[in-house]
Amino acid sequence: MIRAVVFDVGECLVDETREYGTWADWLGVPRHTFAAMFGAVIAQGRDYRETFQGLRTDASTSAYAQMLCTLAYTAARGGHRTEALAMTVEARRAAARLPETAPAGRLFPISPAAVDLYAVGVHWALGDAGAALEAGKDLRPAQFPTAERKARLGTDMARAW
Numbered sequence: 001m002i003r004a005v006v007f008d009v010g011e012c013l014v015d016e017t018r019e020y021g022t023w024a025d026w027l028g029v030p031r032h033t034f035a036a037m038f039g040a041v042i043a044q045g046r047d048y049r050e051t052f053q054g055l056r057t058d059a060s061t062s063a064y065a066q067m068l069c070t071l072a073y074t075a076a077r078g079g080h081r082t083e084a085l086a087m088t089v090e091a092r093r094a095a096a097r098l099p100e101t102a103p104a105g106r107l108f109p110i111s112p113a114a115v116d117l118y119a120v121g122v123h124w125a126l127g128d129a130g131a132a133l134e135a136g137k138d139l140r141p142a143q144f145p146t147a148e149r150k151a152r153l154g155t156d157m158a159r160a161w
Contacts, residue, residue, distance in 0.1 A: 026107050027052075028059035058098060059106065065094040066108040069118035076125035088122050091115045101145070113143035120156045132160035 024034035038051045052064035072087035095115040102109035116135055123132035136157050141150040 026059070027063055028057050053094075058103075059108075061094050061097055062102065062106060062108040062110050065091045065098070065115060066110045068094065069110065069115055072122050073118060073125065076122040079126075081126050084122050084126060088115075088119050091118065100143070109145070111143070113139055114149070117144075117149070117153055117156065120153075120160060124156060124160050129160045133157070136160070 020035055020038060021031045024031040027034065034051070038048065041048060041051045049064070049067070052060055052067070068087045068091035072084045072091060075087060076084035092112070092115050095110060095112045098111055100111055100113070102111055116139055119135035120132045120139075123129075123135055136153070139153055139157075141153060144150045144153060
Protein backbone atom coordinates (compact mmCIF):
# COMPACT_ATOMS: atom_id res chain seq x y z
CA MET A 1 0.00 0.00 0.00
CA ILE A 2 1.41 3.40 -0.99
CA ARG A 3 0.86 5.85 1.86
CA ALA A 4 2.51 8.92 0.36
CA VAL A 5 4.24 10.21 -2.73
CA VAL A 6 6.61 13.14 -2.25
CA PHE A 7 8.13 15.30 -4.97
CA ASP A 8 11.02 17.68 -4.64
CA VAL A 9 9.70 20.31 -7.03
CA GLY A 10 12.90 22.36 -7.09
CA GLU A 11 14.28 22.19 -10.63
CA CYS A 12 12.50 18.86 -11.19
CA LEU A 13 8.95 20.01 -11.80
CA VAL A 14 9.47 23.76 -11.59
CA ASP A 15 12.03 25.93 -13.39
CA GLU A 16 13.50 28.14 -10.65
CA THR A 17 15.48 30.38 -13.01
CA ARG A 18 13.19 33.33 -12.34
CA GLU A 19 13.49 32.95 -8.57
CA TYR A 20 17.28 32.81 -8.75
CA GLY A 21 17.31 35.85 -11.02
CA THR A 22 15.13 37.76 -8.57
CA TRP A 23 17.51 36.93 -5.70
CA ALA A 24 20.47 38.09 -7.76
CA ASP A 25 18.71 41.35 -8.62
CA TRP A 26 17.85 41.99 -4.95
CA LEU A 27 21.41 41.24 -3.90
CA GLY A 28 22.87 43.52 -6.51
CA VAL A 29 25.02 40.87 -8.19
CA PRO A 30 24.93 39.59 -11.78
CA ARG A 31 22.49 36.73 -12.28
CA HIS A 32 25.17 34.39 -13.58
CA THR A 33 27.30 35.09 -10.50
CA PHE A 34 24.46 34.16 -8.16
CA ALA A 35 23.65 31.03 -10.20
CA ALA A 36 27.29 29.95 -10.20
CA MET A 37 27.69 30.47 -6.45
CA PHE A 38 24.41 28.74 -5.66
CA GLY A 39 25.27 25.81 -7.95
CA ALA A 40 28.74 25.42 -6.46
CA VAL A 41 27.40 25.42 -2.91
CA ILE A 42 24.74 22.80 -3.70
CA ALA A 43 27.14 20.66 -5.77
CA GLN A 44 29.51 20.52 -2.79
CA GLY A 45 26.68 19.39 -0.52
CA ARG A 46 26.88 22.53 1.60
CA ASP A 47 24.00 24.50 3.11
CA TYR A 48 22.37 26.78 0.52
CA ARG A 49 22.72 29.75 2.90
CA GLU A 50 26.47 29.68 2.31
CA THR A 51 25.72 31.22 -1.09
CA PHE A 52 25.06 34.51 0.67
CA GLN A 53 28.36 34.36 2.56
CA GLY A 54 30.24 34.09 -0.72
CA LEU A 55 28.61 37.13 -2.31
CA ARG A 56 30.40 39.98 -0.61
CA THR A 57 28.37 43.04 -1.49
CA ASP A 58 26.69 45.12 1.20
CA ALA A 59 23.32 44.22 -0.34
CA SER A 60 24.01 40.48 -0.14
CA THR A 61 25.38 40.80 3.38
CA SER A 62 22.24 42.72 4.38
CA ALA A 63 20.01 40.01 2.94
CA TYR A 64 22.00 37.32 4.72
CA ALA A 65 21.93 39.15 8.08
CA GLN A 66 18.19 39.85 7.75
CA MET A 67 17.49 36.20 6.97
CA LEU A 68 19.49 35.11 10.02
CA CYS A 69 17.70 37.59 12.29
CA THR A 70 14.29 36.41 11.14
CA LEU A 71 15.27 32.76 11.53
CA ALA A 72 16.79 33.41 14.96
CA TYR A 73 13.62 35.05 16.26
CA THR A 74 11.47 32.27 14.80
CA ALA A 75 13.71 29.63 16.38
CA ALA A 76 13.56 31.44 19.73
CA ARG A 77 9.76 31.58 19.62
CA GLY A 78 9.80 27.84 18.92
CA GLY A 79 12.04 27.16 21.92
CA HIS A 80 15.12 26.24 19.87
CA ARG A 81 17.64 28.06 22.06
CA THR A 82 20.91 26.75 20.61
CA GLU A 83 19.90 27.46 17.02
CA ALA A 84 18.48 30.89 17.86
CA LEU A 85 21.63 32.00 19.65
CA ALA A 86 23.93 30.62 16.95
CA MET A 87 22.02 32.49 14.24
CA THR A 88 22.13 35.69 16.29
CA VAL A 89 25.92 35.41 16.61
CA GLU A 90 26.26 34.82 12.85
CA ALA A 91 23.95 37.77 12.08
CA ARG A 92 26.10 40.02 14.27
CA ARG A 93 29.24 38.81 12.50
CA ALA A 94 27.72 39.58 9.10
CA ALA A 95 26.30 42.96 10.14
CA ALA A 96 29.66 44.08 11.53
CA ARG A 97 30.72 44.63 7.89
CA LEU A 98 27.74 46.90 7.17
CA PRO A 99 27.49 50.67 7.55
CA GLU A 100 25.67 52.07 10.58
CA THR A 101 22.96 53.45 8.28
CA ALA A 102 21.71 51.49 5.29
CA PRO A 103 21.54 53.35 1.98
CA ALA A 104 18.13 54.58 0.85
CA GLY A 105 16.28 52.02 -1.21
CA ARG A 106 18.11 48.98 0.17
CA LEU A 107 15.74 46.00 0.13
CA PHE A 108 16.99 44.75 3.50
CA PRO A 109 18.00 47.93 5.38
CA ILE A 110 19.62 46.15 8.30
CA SER A 111 22.44 47.61 10.37
CA PRO A 112 24.50 46.40 13.32
CA ALA A 113 22.05 48.21 15.63
CA ALA A 114 19.10 46.46 13.97
CA VAL A 115 20.75 43.08 14.60
CA ASP A 116 21.22 44.01 18.25
CA LEU A 117 17.54 44.91 18.41
CA TYR A 118 16.66 41.49 17.01
CA ALA A 119 18.93 39.98 19.68
CA VAL A 120 16.85 41.74 22.36
CA GLY A 121 13.75 40.06 20.97
CA VAL A 122 15.48 36.68 20.65
CA HIS A 123 16.64 36.72 24.28
CA TRP A 124 13.24 37.89 25.48
CA ALA A 125 11.52 35.11 23.50
CA LEU A 126 13.90 32.61 25.12
CA GLY A 127 12.91 33.91 28.56
CA ASP A 128 16.24 35.54 29.39
CA ALA A 129 15.42 39.13 30.33
CA GLY A 130 18.94 39.82 31.59
CA ALA A 131 20.50 38.85 28.27
CA ALA A 132 17.85 40.89 26.44
CA LEU A 133 18.69 43.99 28.47
CA GLU A 134 22.41 43.40 27.92
CA ALA A 135 21.89 43.06 24.15
CA GLY A 136 20.03 46.36 24.03
CA LYS A 137 21.94 48.42 26.58
CA ASP A 138 23.74 50.57 23.99
CA LEU A 139 20.83 51.01 21.57
CA ARG A 140 19.31 54.46 21.11
CA PRO A 141 16.24 55.55 19.10
CA ALA A 142 18.43 57.76 16.87
CA GLN A 143 20.04 54.60 15.46
CA PHE A 144 16.79 53.60 13.76
CA PRO A 145 15.38 55.32 10.69
CA THR A 146 11.67 54.56 11.14
CA ALA A 147 9.09 55.18 13.82
CA GLU A 148 8.28 51.46 13.79
CA ARG A 149 11.86 50.45 14.66
CA LYS A 150 12.10 53.16 17.34
CA ALA A 151 8.86 51.88 18.85
CA ARG A 152 10.12 48.29 18.64
CA LEU A 153 13.19 49.34 20.64
CA GLY A 154 11.01 50.84 23.36
CA THR A 155 8.59 47.92 23.42
CA ASP A 156 11.20 45.18 23.48
CA MET A 157 13.32 46.85 26.14
CA ALA A 158 10.23 47.52 28.28
CA ARG A 159 9.19 43.85 28.00
CA ALA A 160 12.63 42.76 29.14
CA TRP A 161 12.66 45.21 32.00
